[in-house]
Amino acid sequence: MNACTLIAKKERRALLQNQRGLAWLLAYSGILSAFALLLISNQELSLLDNAQVVYMMAGTVTAAGALIAVIMGADAYAGERERGTLVPLLTAPISTVELLMGKAAGLASAWGIMYLLAIPYLWAVGAGGQNLGQAIFYLGLFGTPVVLGFGYLAMALSARSGSVMSSLLTSLIVLLFSASPLLIGPGLRNSAVGKALDAVNPFSGALNTYDAVIIDSDPLTSQLGRLALVLIWLGLMFGVARLSARRPVFR
């Protein structure tokens, strides 16, 4: 088993066998459950409302996934440093790239678990409505780069700063800023600044795509620009993480 696989395996086990990891998954499923349970009271939703619900569930999964990815990313280097487990990794016969790849693969498998957990929720709220299949497909296609991108950003900051608190706070601020167009409502989003922000914001990109494909049934071809945006975001953040992880703070 190569070093990258060993680290990825450890990261996955840390999520599924470590109490802290399971607690994060419990919190994640708690968010999705709370949202799903809110819908039970409303039995007479229109198809549009239902598509809106599926869209919002996909958005919630992306946001919750990004949040957990940020926490895991911030912990990736700085948490290991603070717990004294980073030096044994750095002094083992592995390169810093292998270490990063292992961490990145661990994060990807954690998102994989979160994605799989999200599918029953999407089915539960969306099986009677429209575009459930699209929702699941596009959550994978657009949610994955957005979530992993935020995780890699946190990982980069974690390697660079050596502090969980500092990297977590900075990443959360970026995540909140990215989600802000959604919080401030459509009025401000239609302003010139709002539109410009939407054009470069991967989080908005993913949510706008969910809106377009789940509610409006738009085809993939109309979403290629946004797909490029989220893929560029993923590539950029992985590049930043790779640069930072070349010489992580370990003391």
Place this chain on the structure above:
Amino acid sequence: MLIDANHLALTLDGNTILKDVSLHMKKGDVYGLLGPNGAGKSTTIALLLGLYSPDKGHLQRFSEQDTDIVAIRQRIGVMPEFAGFYEWMSAREYLIWYAGFYGGLQAQPDSLLERVGLSRTGSQPVVQFSRGMKQRLALARSLVHAPELLILDEPTNGLDPRGRREIHDLLIELATKEQVGILLCTHLLDDVERLCTRVGIIDDGRTVLEDDLEHLLRGSGRPRYRLHMTDVPEGRPLPPLVHLLEWDDAWWTFEVDLHKGMTMGKIWEDLLIHGWSFDEIHIESNTLEARYLELTGTEKPAQQEKAA
């Protein structure tokens, strides 16, 4: 040679950490790396492990041909000062997992755990380990791949006297029987005197002394120790090489002749065998401590220990 480092210098973020550090080690050496806090000991270790690259100087690990740091690390075992683990794993699971980086364990995990005194706790999650147990597990981790060079940073921190003695015995066995080179970074001069064959002192980023311990101690006269006796050893013979100078109630002062191959640990054992029972050792003049203080000036390191 295991390590041939000459005139290493390193500047990090504008701060010159190392100015002129040299270190030479061969197989079977137990090298005590000493120095006040902030002198550059840990940075020197980080350089040896390839975590930093020196700005100046020549650094060779193993042979001139060995330049790939990943391959070099394959031959080095490291015990960092702060022993951290994935505490949700059991000790056995952790060792098996960590050995994966080196292509698997060189011995059965249980025999390795037994070697460091953790034979009955292998299936226990590390979260339940005491600090001393974690120190032992850290030592086991550094041995998973049967390294040629062992770098230990404060290995006996948090250990009780019996634990210290057991770790000392293990290190002596590794160095003498398996010819493992051991670089010991510590504040405890007693540990150095007991274990080391060679010593290097770093102060303010410079190597201020590097010598064989025996030569160092003989060169400055016979080392002198004051021992606190738990009973009055009247009429008991002294072991060879130990000379009684004076006594005052329970405090007895001795001078010791150090011959080649003789360590302080062996001297203390001989005293115990001859029926001399003591529970505290104070290091007097003509010792490593005196030399250390003379060279570094500022800080007085840990100077006493409870005898096992």
Place this chain on the structure above:
Amino acid sequence: MKHFKYLLTSLLLLSSSLATAASLQLQLQSDTANPTHPTMGDWMHFNSVITNTGQQPIEGLVAWISLVEVTPGKEQPMDLEDWSAHKAVTGTTLQSDASLQTQWPMRLIQSGDYRVVISATDRNNKTVFTSPTLQFHVAQKPVVESARILPVALGIPLLIGGLLGVQKFRRRHKTG
């Protein structure tokens, strides 16, 4: 006599106005393939025929579909945004006696009673012509079911909580 002059002038003006005014006739029918008892999520198609019954060609014809909910107590015009992507025909020229046939697809998004109507006007005239209306009922289809949501929303956290419990138990067991 003076009054007769005014009357004559008015009649002349009116007749010239009538000679240039567009005259459109609109017909609207439900497609024969439409479900007899439509339910939410079904597609319906409406076929319209717009005929220029005037003597002049009509330029810049605009025709559009409107949907009005007439469920008792919920009477309101509907925003077609999510019901149909095909909401209007624009910029068409229609010769005298010529007809324009159009099919209007619509996805039934919400339950209730609805009335659909086609309207048309053109660039030069202010008159809006409308078709007869068609009324239909869309049956409710439950889209959110507690029978689906409850097992998932409660089951998954319970499953993860159970895993946590097993971990704790195993840890205690190992200690013991």
